[in-house]
Amino acid sequence: MAAKKKAVVEKAAEVQAEVKKAVEVKAAEVQAEVKKAVEVKAEEVKVEEVKAEAPKAEAKKAPAKKAEAPKAEAPKAEAKKAPAKKAEKKAAEVQADVTVQFAGKSYSQADLVKIAKDVWEYDLLQKPADLKSVELYVKPEESLVYYVMNKEITGSFNI
Helix, strand or coil, rough: HHCCCHHHHHHHHHHHHHHHHHHHHHHHHHHHHHHHHHHHHHHHHHHHHHHHHHHHHHHHHHHHHHCCCCCCHHHHHHHHHHHHHHHHHHHHHCCCCCEECCEEEEEEEEHHHHHHEEEEEECCCHHHCCCCEEEEEEEHHEEEEEEEEHHHEEEEECC
């Protein structure tokens, strides 16, 4: 009977190791896909920024000519530049909300993070305060979300 239990425990450990290895491989694949997508998006953003900067450069040349005018107008030109910088900062702070929809289901980024926090607390039996970072990789075709928590704990959950 003890030998049977030992064999079952060994088999469970083997299966657990295989599952962990498979999850790590899948997580690496998904992470590579996400990196490629991010790089493509970053290139698109750079192109858009370059296109947006070209008109700004021309606009900056015009006020430089006005600076040659009497000194009374110079402070006005400086006052006009300050709001432009604030507008650029506001434009740089884009807020994004991601929603994944598939098979009649819909999950927002906040929903997925909440589920991941619940997995951390209830499935992994960790303290909520100990969770520092969460990386989520959504695979809708598998109805799974792969996670990397605190850059070392990997796994997945169904959605």
